[in-house]
Amino acid sequence: MTTTVNESTAGGAARQATGLPRLLPAAPEDLRGHLARYGAPPYRGSRDRAGVLIGDVEASGLTGRGGAAFPVYRKMAIVARARAGRKVIVANGSESEPASRKDELLLRIAPNLVLDGLQLAAEAVGATEAHLYLHYGPTPEILRALAERASRGLDGLGVTITQAPPRFLAGQETALVNRLGGGPALPTFQPPRVTERGLGGAPTLVQNVETLAHLALIARYGPRWFRAAGTDAEPGSMLTTVYRPDAKTQVFEAEIGVPLRTLLSGGAETQAWLVGGYHGTWLPMPQAAGLTLANDTLKRFEASVGAGVLVALPADRCGLTEAARVTGYLAAESAGQCGPCLNGLPRIAAGLAELAGPGHRRQTRADVERWAGLVTGRGACNHPDGTVRFVRSALTVFAPEIALHARGQCSATNRKPFLPLPNGMPTSEDDWT
Numbered sequence: 001m002t003t004t005v006n007e008s009t010a011g012g013a014a015r016q017a018t019g020l021p022r023l024l025p026a027a028p029e030d031l032r033g034h035l036a037r038y039g040a041p042p043y044r045g046s047r048d049r050a051g052v053l054i055g056d057v058e059a060s061g062l063t064g065r066g067g068a069a070f071p072v073y074r075k076m077a078i079v080a081r082a083r084a085g086r087k088v089i090v091a092n093g094s095e096s097e098p099a100s101r102k103d104e105l106l107l108r109i110a111p112n113l114v115l116d117g118l119q120l121a122a123e124a125v126g127a128t129e130a131h132l133y134l135h136y137g138p139t140p141e142i143l144r145a146l147a148e149r150a151s152r153g154l155d156g157l158g159v160t161i162t163q164a165p166p167r168f169l170a171g172q173e174t175a176l177v178n179r180l181g182g183g184p185a186l187p188t189f190q191p192p193r194v195t196e197r198g199l200g201g202a203p204t205l206v207q208n209v210e211t212l213a214h215l216a217l218i219a220r221y222g223p224r225w226f227r228a229a230g231t232d233a234e235p236g237s238m239l240t241t242v243y244r245p246d247a248k249t250q251v252f253e254a255e256i257g258v259p260l261r262t263l264l265s266g267g268a269e270t271q272a273w274l275v276g277g278y279h280g281t282w283l284p285m286p287q288a289a290g291l292t293l294a295n296d297t298l299k300r301f302e303a304s305v306g307a308g309v310l311v312a313l314p315a316d317r318c319g320l321t322e323a324a325r326v327t328g329y330l331a332a333e334s335a336g337q338c339g340p341c342l343n344g345l346p347r348i349a350a351g352l353a354e355l356a357g358p359g360h361r362r363q364t365r366a367d368v369e370r371w372a373g374l375v376t377g378r379g380a381c382n383h384p385d386g387t388v389r390f391v392r393s394a395l396t397v398f399a400p401e402i403a404l405h406a407r408g409q410c411s412a413t414n415r416k417p418f419l420p421l422p423n424g425m426p427t428s429e430d431d432w433t
């Protein structure tokens, strides 16, 4: 079961039998509406009792919705166990994937659910400092929600807002910690994990804003309620950003495990699906049609749901050209700190651009595959691995197109770029801050 919310209007959401939508109200909700629907956040009042929430989060099976699907209770437990003293919690709303719109929508129409989750998780782990890291900085909706909550004395911790630079890597958690510390939003090698040594050396819990919204509901309704949607292995619902072949974008709240074809068009107008965004995987149309929105089924195709970006590539576009364009962007977005990004990604991007041009050298495809093998697993963050996943799947799915281009032909009847990229991409070091 799915629920649609048009990106621009947020209208049309309707309560479904399974209880969806859980996160997205039909219209933007201020604090009054939010409290009328959910009541006040159920604080436990003491550290011991607050820790019960971590057990509930474990029982719920909630995983992070920022891309890696890591069990939330495990990070919470590490921060909760750390010695008393300064502890930090961060709601990650940087949404640095250019094709994702779900966090921006959630923060716009249900800011109080995210803020409830931030405060409830803070109480559970004993955080002394709370941050919001936002793509658009302090938006009117967030400022209003914080002011309304302050006037009602709803929040245990004050919240500091920091704007994320509009860079692909800015949302990675070590980049986030560097940025909140006043430095550039560049990733650093782990360990130590930020849960052990994060902002200013303090144990730091970083959770995606959608993850915190789910947590706010688990705190109210419990793990059994959460598990009423989704699959046993991957419970709950998730927000997805869907690009339709007609270039319309929609944010859906969907149960995990729904057939992908209920979200994406698989008709004659679609040639391939991109699942999981720009670190995701291209899937060819007929084979992909039986898949579901669940990592369990997608992993057979070396794919994952990631942060929920799903693209139906129209049949009139050249998938190879689209993949080459995005790979050029990803290579330019590398922080250039590690060998694989510095040397590997630009070569891979240039190779793919050559394949997408008219005619290419015989060995270019093999070179791209070889370079992809060389960069895998060798970066401080997983940017090279994610980029290579995207590139390898493009080489497979668009192999017929590569053959056409080698003969100076192309199947596209529409040359308009389809996959979104940021305008006026920054190019200097200063742009990381």
Ligand SMILES: Cc1cc2nc3c(=O)[nH]c(=O)nc-3n(C[C@H](O)[C@H](O)[C@H](O)COP(=O)(O)O)c2cc1C
Pocket (backbone or CB within 6 Å): 063, 064, 065, 066, 067, 068, 069, 070, 092, 093, 094, 095, 096, 097, 168, 169, 170, 171, 172, 173, 174, 206, 207, 208, 209, 211, 212, 381, 382, 383
């Ligand atoms: C290149 C890269 C970009 C990322 N961008 C984001 C992002 O924009 N928003 C986000 O919440 N997590 C992002 N992440 C994941 C974060 O590192 C971190 O795992 C996440 O914020 C933790 O929250 P979650 O467990 O609730 O998903 C990114 C990771 C990588 C490797």
Ligand code: SF4
Pocket (backbone or CB within 6 Å): 169, 186, 187, 188, 333, 334, 335, 336, 337, 338, 339, 340, 341, 342, 378, 379, 380, 381, 382, 383, 384
């Ligand atoms: S792997 Fe690439 S993106 Fe990640 S830290 Fe190293 S240079 Fe930066």
